[in-house]
Amino acid sequence: MKKHAELITYLKSKGLRMTPSKEILIQFFLDNKSRHVPIKELYDYLSKHIEDVDRTTIYRNIEKFISLGLIQELDLPKVGKVYQYVFGKKMHHYYICKSCGKMNKGNAELFEKVEKALKDIHDFSKANLSMLFYGFCSKCDISTESEASP
Amino acid sequence: MKKHAELITYLKSKGLRMTPSKEILIQFFLDNKSRHVPIKELYDYLSKHIEDVDRTTIYRNIEKFISLGLIQELDLPKVGKVYQYVFGKKMHHYYICKSCGKMNKGNAELFEKVEKALKDIHDFSKANLSMLFYGFCSKCDISTESEASP
DNA sequence: AATGTTATTGCATCATTAGGCAATAATCAC
DNA sequence: GTGATTATTGCCTAATGATGCAATAACATT
Numbered sequence: 251m252k253k254h255a256e257l258i259t260y261l262k263s264k265g266l267r268m269t270p271s272k273e274i275l276i277q278f279f280l281d282n283k284s285r286h287v288p289i290k291e292l293y294d295y296l297s298k299h300i301e302d303v304d305r306t307t308i309y310r311n312i313e314k315f316i317s318l319g320l321i322q323e324l325d326l327p328k329v330g331k332v333y334q335y336v337f338g339k340k341m342h343h344y345y346i347c348k349s350c351g352k353m354n355k356g357n358a359e360l361f362e363k364v365e366k367a368l369k370d371i372h373d374f375s376k377a378n379l380s381m382l383f384y385g386f387c388s389k390c391d392i393s394t395e396s397e398a399s400p
Numbered sequence: 401m402k403k404h405a406e407l408i409t410y411l412k413s414k415g416l417r418m419t420p421s422k423e424i425l426i427q428f429f430l431d432n433k434s435r436h437v438p439i440k441e442l443y444d445y446l447s448k449h450i451e452d453v454d455r456t457t458i459y460r461n462i463e464k465f466i467s468l469g470l471i472q473e474l475d476l477p478k479v480g481k482v483y484q485y486v487f488g489k490k491m492h493h494y495y496i497c498k499s500c501g502k503m504n505k506g507n508a509e510l511f512e513k514v515e516k517a518l519k520d521i522h523d524f525s526k527a528n529l530s531m532l533f534y535g536f537c538s539k540c541d542i543s544t545e546s547e548a549s550p
Numbered sequence: 551a552a553t554g555t556t557a558t559t560g561c562a563t564c565a566t567t568a569g570g571c572a573a574t575a576a577t578c579a580c
Numbered sequence: 581g582t583g584a585t586t587a588t589t590g591c592c593t594a595a596t597g598a599t600g601c602a603a604t605a606a607c608a609t610t
Contacts, residue, residue, distance in 0.1 A: 262607090265557075266557080266558095267556090267607065268607095269558065269559080269605080269606075271558090271559085289596085289597095290596095302560085303559090303560090304559070304560050304561075305596085305597085306559080306560075306561090306597085306598080306599090307559060307560080309596090309597060309598075310558080310559085310598095311558095317477075317498055317499045318499075319498070319536065322498075322534070325475070327467070330596095331596095348466055348467055348469070348472075349467045349468075381531070381533050381534070381535075382532055382533075382534060383531050383532075384472070384531070384532060385531075386469065412577085415587075416587080417575080417576045417577065417586090417587055417588065418577095419575080419576070419587090419588065419589080421588090421589085422588095439566085452590085453589090454589070454590050455566085455567080456567085456568080456569090456589080456590075456591090457588085457589060457590080459566090459567060460568095460589085461588095480566095
């Protein structure tokens with residue numbers, strides 16, 4: 251429960267107030283690290299613990315958690331939006347094919363230099379940075395099947 | 401009108417059928433390259449040319465255009481979803497702050513090596529690849545203001 | 551423990567996006 | 581051109597997500 255306490259302290263330091271719904275959601279994410287959770291599952295889970303939770307409560311809490319770097323959102327082409335615990339983890343990155351939705355996890359070492367460059371050249375800083383690469387996998391690559399492509 | 405014809409040929413080769421709504425949308429994107437257009441503007445524009453267009457027509461066409469690499473979607477935290485013509489352009493990338501929504505255009509040279517790495521190491525191939533970096537800008541960086549962060 | 555401040559929730563409402571189905575129209579083959 | 585094939589559209593309906601406002605509850609201060 252150490253992680254949990256750390257998180258609570260951090261969130262409070264950012265002005266959040268710990269309510270039952272936030273407690274439950276945070277515990278859920280801690281118990282489901284590295285999973286990709288659709289919002290429906292979050293809502294169902296919360297509903298089991300609090301009767302008559304409003305749907306807006308989920309959306310607003312998710313939004314706060316994202317902007318504080320607790321979780322990240324992945325918009326998977328064929329699946330929809332899913333949420334994943336990322337707080338304190340090393341940089342994440344995924345390659346998501348815009349055509350077929352195929353998703354690969356990134357190669358970690360390669361992008362440590364990218365991380366550094368982001369920090370040095372741009373205004374983007376360390377920690378809790380997540381990258382989503384939306385492109386085309388080789389099967390779907392648009393330029394390999396047609397000569398009309400410029 | 402050369403670009404237009406090229407595009408039509410390309411899209412047809414992918415199984416799309418050229419309908420009035422697609423023609424108009426494509427011409428719009430060609431006339432508004434490099435702009436970030438919200439879907440509302442697309443709908444309003446299309447409505448001016450075709451009376452009683454259904455909203456679904458927009459959404460479905462946008463979806464197709466994206467998966468064929470004609471346009472890309474940017475989900476800007478404070479703005480919403482915008483669409484941008486990217487067909488045939490060099491790789492695009494943006495840095496979008498998850499907290500304040502600030503957006504920077506990326507440094508081109510730096511990421512040519514990334515592009516190569518993507519191709520070599522992962523299953524992601526050249527051309528029409530766009531990258532969206534969702535992170536935190538230095539002003540919003542979560543780890544600089546609190547000691548509770550792990 | 552009582553109080554004041556303000557983040558949070560619920561409620562109602564609306565905007566956005568998605569899916570199924572039948573009718574329509576764009577393309578292909580002849 | 582004529583007809584067959586099938587992507588596309590419109591319509592309807594439903595799911596998802598966002599917003600304003602008043603009531604509530606969490607937290608800091610005393």
